Amino acid sequence: MNRPAEDVSPAALAPIRVSRAVLFWAFVRVAALTLGGGFAMAAVMRHELVHKRRWLSEDEFFSALSTATAVPGPVAVNLAFLEGRRLGGRAGAATTVLAMVLPSFLAILLIVAFVLPYLNHPQVGAFFKGCAIAVAGQIAFAACAFARRLRRTWQSGLICAAGLAVVVAGWHPVWAILLAAGLGCLICRPSPPLASDGGGREVEAEVEEIE
8 A cells, every 4th residue: 555656754654554465565566676784774665665665754754763773673674563563453564574584594495405505706705795885875775875865964963973983993882772772862952942932932931830
């Protein structure tokens, strides 16, 4: 079930339910046709769910992506679970997770059965080197696409620069995550609520303590 192509505003994207068969086919295509995983696969999933099928709005997708990256486990599988849960309930979540892991599982079986004896062949080695380059390109594209969704503030720039500096310095990636999370808590707090002073101007709301 697709949404009308001419009406794609977030307000118009009401929650919908998708059958398990359609969910399985959509997610198995993403998993089977994407090299690498994680954010590379998330970018393809965004194209499939938001732009092509219009099942989700951009805000809904990126909200799920934020949650998927914040919890342990593979990002692509976590994201598939969250989106499957939203679109098809518990059965949909199980279906999308199965669809995401099945192609990789079958590919490993085929490699062990037929390709393993030829891994040292120059042509096979060249193929895998090409795959590695393609994965790097997919990840770079995903990073650019997701970065465009961020608010361009000095806070976002500082967090990005700090995380990048940690990675360039050769520290463990977990330190980049912890540093970014800590800075986010310190400098990205929501602004205090504003209230009108009666003259058309907005002033910070003050809480009076009643003794």
